[in-house]
Each structure stands twice: as structure tokens, then as C-alpha cells.
Amino acid sequence: xxxxxxxxxxxxxxxxxxxxxxxxxxxxxxxxxxxxxxxxxxxxxxxxxxxxxxxxxxxxxxxxxxxxxxxxxxxxxxxxxxxxxxxxxxxxxxxxxxxxxxxxxxxxxxxxxxxxxxxxxxxxxxxxxxxxxxxxxxxxxxxxxxxxxxxxxxxxxxxxxxxxxxxxxxxxxxxxxxxxxxxxxxxxxxxxxxxxxxxxxxxxxxxxxxxxxxxxxxxxxxxxxxxxxxxxxxxxxxxxxxxxxxxxxxxxxxxxxxxxxxxxxxxxxxxxxxxxxxxxxxxxxxxxxxxxxxxxxxxxxxxxxxxxxxxxxxxxxxxxxxxxxxxxxxxxxxxxxxxxxxxxxxxxxxxxxxxxxxxxxxxxxxxxxxxxxxxxxxxxxxxxxxxxxxxxxxxxxxxxxxxxxxxxxxxxxxxxxxxxxxxxxxxxxxxxxxxxxxxxxxxxxxxxxxxxxxxxxxxxxxxxxxxxxxxxxxxxxxxxxx
Ligand SMILES: Cc1cc2nc3c(=O)[nH]c(=O)nc-3n(C[C@H](O)[C@H](O)[C@H](O)COP(=O)(O)OP(=O)(O)OC[C@H]3O[C@@H](n4cnc5c(N)ncnc54)[C@H](O)[C@@H]3O)c2cc1C
Numbered sequence: 001x002x003x004x005x006x007x008x009x010x011x012x013x014x015x016x017x018x019x020x021x022x023x024x025x026x027x028x029x030x031x032x033x034x035x036x037x038x039x040x041x042x043x044x045x046x047x048x049x050x051x052x053x054x055x056x057x058x059x060x061x062x063x064x065x066x067x068x069x070x071x072x073x074x075x076x077x078x079x080x081x082x083x084x085x086x087x088x089x090x091x092x093x094x095x096x097x098x099x100x101x102x103x104x105x106x107x108x109x110x111x112x113x114x115x116x117x118x119x120x121x122x123x124x125x126x127x128x129x130x131x132x133x134x135x136x137x138x139x140x141x142x143x144x145x146x147x148x149x150x151x152x153x154x155x156x157x158x159x160x161x162x163x164x165x166x167x168x169x170x171x172x173x174x175x176x177x178x179x180x181x182x183x184x185x186x187x188x189x190x191x192x193x194x195x196x197x198x199x200x201x202x203x204x205x206x207x208x209x210x211x212x213x214x215x216x217x218x219x220x221x222x223x224x225x226x227x228x229x230x231x232x233x234x235x236x237x238x239x240x241x242x243x244x245x246x247x248x249x250x251x252x253x254x255x256x257x258x259x260x261x262x263x264x265x266x267x268x269x270x271x272x273x274x275x276x277x278x279x280x281x282x283x284x285x286x287x288x289x290x291x292x293x294x295x296x297x298x299x300x301x302x303x304x305x306x307x308x309x310x311x312x313x314x315x316x317x318x319x320x321x322x323x324x325x326x327x328x329x330x331x332x333x334x335x336x337x338x339x340x341x342x343x344x345x346x347x348x349x350x351x352x353x354x355x356x357x358x359x360x361x362x363x364x365x366x367x368x369x370x371x372x373x374x375x376x377x378x379x380x381x382x383x384x385x386x387x388x389x390x391x392x393x394x395x396x397x398x399x400x401x402x403x404x405x406x407x408x409x410x411x412x413x414x415x416x417x418x419x420x421x422x423x424x425x426x427x428x429x430x431x432x433x434x435x436x437x438x439x440x441x442x443x444x445x446x447x448x449x450x451x452x453x454x455x456x457x458x459x460x461x462x463x464x465x466x467x468x469x470x471x472x473x474x475x476x477x478x479x480x481x482x
Pocket of ligand 1: 010011012013014015016036037038039045046047048049050092093094095120121122123144145146172173263266294295296297311312313314315317342343344345346
């Protein structure tokens with residue numbers, strides 16, 4: 001039993017949805033493309049699961065957040081796929097892949113062959129069992145990676161109002177879920193081994209701002225320790241957790257967000273791996289020329305850093321997916337993928353964005369006792385990263401635009417003095433003039449606009465425009481539900 005397609009997308013998450021839309025824009029024919037996904041629903045905006053999906057009132061539910069609404073584009077419902085002649089093979093796990101024969105074998109025993117394969121298998125949540133703790137299959141212990149997890153978490157939350165939740169992990173998932181639990185009137189303790197939340201991105205000063213707010217909402221931070229075991233009642237339900245530091249916490253609900261592992265298993269030994277993901281070149285092509293990899297599973301060259309990275313963020317999934325499709329459909333005209341890393345989060349009424357890299361010296365700006373503040377990272381004399389909380393559309397646009405250009409900074413105290421005004425001013429100048437050379441240092445910042453147009457300027461403009469579109473969408477929805 002088998003079917004053959006020209007293009008197969010393996011995985012039905014964020015990247016798959018954006019790739020499908022791009023295929024239709026580039027002119028895929030009826031019956032040429034299929035998406036195979038273990039999930040039983042069409043691709044959706046995964047970030048909604050830890051935000052609007054968990055709200056106590058009028059929570060977001062499908063079909064409202066199918067891709068590609070997160071980038072202010074069409075919402076691809078199952079009907080859309082049908083109308084565009086794209087086969088959705090849902091609820092179907094691929095259990096093996098044969099790169100040499102260009103075939104995939106599903107758990108149901110079907111062989112699906114392809115001419116081009118896009119691997120978009122994303123990642124899975126790390127389980128406590130992988131760290132030697134057993135019992136995380138109890139009914140009130142939740143992970144959060146897919147719709148099934150989110151549905152279960154929402155159900156358990158409903159029965160835990162007024163009770164106690166323990167959140168294991170202080171990263172994205174931990175912070176966003178903790179906020180949702182508070183909104184659902186559940187008492188929250190957050191347990192993580194690092195000295196502060198969001199340890200991979202935040203500085204202690206930035207983390208402290210958010211932690212203080214969480215504390216004002218009653219969140220109890222238990223840092224510098226990890227879970228050692230669960231306490232169960234006779235029915236097998238978790239009633240508490242014991243921590244390595246010897247303390248214990250009561251629990252009606254436990255949420256575990258301790259990181260992810262890319263789903264590379266099907267391709268180990270067949271494709272080159274790197275940094276825990278599938279290695280691709282600057283056209284998202286793997287070590288096999290018929291196979292591309294995108295999203296969380298791909299390790300790709302980040303030109304602006306001069307090295308490969310594997311990013312676990314939705315913007316990278318969307319853009320790498322689109323780029324891979326362009327590279328497949330228009331191989332002669334598709335340029336290298338030149339991506340500026342972009343992360344964001346929204347918790348309570350906060351909304352922050354980060355662009356670039358968090359490397360080097362940190363320069364803070366804004367009012368850390370108010371609602372808008374940020375930081376720049378300066379490495380080897382260049383601004384390489386920018387963080388902004390509570391910015392306006394124009395300010396977010398400015399930090400994205402200027403960070404991409406890595407302007408030279410020779411006076412850190414002047415950067416600190418100008419604060420957000422530095423990127424806003426520079427961005428305005430870029431908008432006003434046909435500029436290409438932003439080699440300006442802080443001391444020459446007013447004369448950074450020097451030479452006539454070169455092609456890279458156009459590229460920067462496109463990237464900035466895309467970021468703005470994404471921001472505009474999320475900002476618009478922020479006051480709504482997800
Ligand atoms: C709850 C949550 C909140 C998030 N919030 C944010 C945020 O605020 N900002 C941000 O930047 N990022 C956020 N992210 C990260 C973002 O969602 C991911 O970076 C993005 O989903 C990656 O897209 P992807 O397509 O690579 O992988 P995924 O979206 O994970 O999709 C992978 C798909 O592949 C399928 N699959 C895997 N293996 C197989 C197989 N063998 N056979 C068939 N199907 C298979 C899976 O079932 C899944 O459908 C969040 C993630 C989660 C889980």
C-alpha cells in the first residue's frame with residue numbers, strides 16, 4: 001500500500017502550515033503536496049496553547065488559531081487544504097524513513113514516497129523520567145507541547161481552582177503557564193535550579209522585574225533546587241512534591257516545563273546532525289539534496305552570528321519554512337536565508353520582544369520601576385542584541401531594524417545615555433534616506449547614513465516588514481484572548 005507525492009512535509013506544526021501557504025503562493029498543483037502529522041488537527045499556532053488557550057473565560061479554541069493567523073495571514077482550516085488540493089494525513093505517525101529510497105513508512109503501514117521532503121518534526125517535551133524522577137504519568141501532572149497536552153492541562157486547571165500548583169521549570173513554558181494558573185485563581189510555586197527565571201535569555205536585572213511582579217500576584221519562587229520525587233495518594237494522584245533541598249510543596253496540579261528535544265530520531269544515521277538538530281545549509285537543505293529541514297528541528301547558519309544555531313521559536317519556524325519552499329520551488333533565484341533571531345513572550349499584561357544575540361556587555365535603558373524598559377547587548381564593539389518590554393509598534397520595529405545592522409558602538413556610556421532613543425533615531429534616519437552603510441559608531445551616530453543603495457538594504461527592509469506584521473498581529477490580539 002502506498003502513495004506518491006512530489007512534496008511531502010513531515011510534521012504538522014507551525015512550520016508545516018507556513019510551508020503549505022508558501023507552496024500555494026509559488027504555484028503547487030492539486031495532489032502534489034501532502035502533510036503527514038501525528039496530531040489529529042491541521043497545523044495551528046502552537047504559542048496560543050500557553051496563552052489564550054488557558055484563559056478561564058472565553059478561551060481560544062480551534063479553528064481560531066490555525067496557521068497562519070500568527071503572522072496576520074490566511075487562517076488555513078482543513079477546508080482550505082482541501083480547496084488547494086493539499087492532502088492532510090493527520091493522526092498518523094511516521095515510524096521510519098528511508099532517505100535513499102525517498103520513502104516514509106507510517107505506523108499504519110503505508111509507504112509514502114516523495115521527490116522533495118521537508119522535515120518539520122519540531123521537538124518533544126523532555127520528561128522527568130529522563131532525569132530519574134518517576135511518576136509523571138499521573139493524571140494531574142501535565143506537560144505542554146501539543147493540543148492534547150493543553151486540553152488536559154485546561155481540564156485539570158478547572159478542577160484545581162483555589163488549590164495549589166507546582167510549576168517545574170523557569171523558562172518560557174513555566175513563566176507563561178504560571179501566569180495562566182494565577183489568572184485561573186490557583187496558588188503557584190515555581191521550582192527551578194537556576195538563580196533566576198528565563199536563565200538562558202534574561203539578565204538577573206530583567207528577571208528580577210518579572211519575578212517581583214509574579215511575587216505580587218502571590219507566586220512563590222523556589223530557586224536553586226529541583227524536584228526529587230512526587231507524593232501520591234492511594235488513587236495514584238499527586239498530592240505534593242519533594243525537592244532536592246529537603247523541602248516539600250503541596251500540589252493539586254503539577255506542570256512540567258523543563259525543555260525540549262528535537263525530533264531527529266527518524267533521520268539519525270541518514271542525515272548529518274548538528275547542535276542536537278538536523279544540519280542544513282543556508283537554503284535549509286540537509287546533507288541530502290532532496291531533503292530540507294525547518295523549524296525547531298533544524299540547525300541552520302545564522303549569518304549575522306557567523307555560526308549555526310538551532311532555535312526553538314515560532315518566528316524562526318515560520319520564516320525557515322517559507323524559505324525552504326522558495327528554495328525548492330525557485331532554486332535559481334532564492335537567496336541565502338539571512339535570519340535575525342526574534343523571540344517574544346506575553347504574560348499578564350506584559351509583552352516583550354528580543355532580537356539578535358544576548359552576548360557581551362549589557363546596557364540597560366528605560367524605567368525598571370515602570371512599564372517600559374529594555375537592554376542592549378554589545379559584543380566586540382557592536383550592538384548585537386536588543387530587548388524591549390512594553391514598547392510601541394514603532395519602537396519594536398526600530399530595535400529589530402537596527403539590531404540587524406549591528407551598528408558599531410564605541411561609547412557604552414553614550415549608548416546608555418541615549419537609551420531607546422538610539423535605535424529609534426537611527427531607524428528614523430534609515431527610513432528617511434536611501435541608506436546602506438550603517439557603520440556608524442555612537443560618536444558618529446548622526447552621520448551613519450552614508451552611501452547609495454546596495455542590495456542588502458532591500459533584504460533588511462523585508463525582514464523588518466515581516467517582523468512588524470507579526471508584531472502587529474500579536475499586539476492586536478494581546479488585548480483580546482491569545
Ligand atoms: C506551549 C508553547 C508555547 C510557545 N510559545 C512561544 C512564544 O510565545 N514565542 C515563541 O517564539 N515560541 C513559542 N513556542 C515555540 C514554538 O511554538 C515552536 O518554536 C514552533 O512550534 C516550532 O514549529 P515546528 O513546526 O518546527 O514544530 P512543531 O510546531 O512542534 O510541529 C512539529 C509537528 O511534527 C509532528 N511530528 C513529529 N514527529 C512526527 C512523526 N514521526 N510523524 C508524524 N508527525 C510527527 C508533531 O506531532 C507536530 O505536529 C511555544 C511552544 C509551546 C509548546
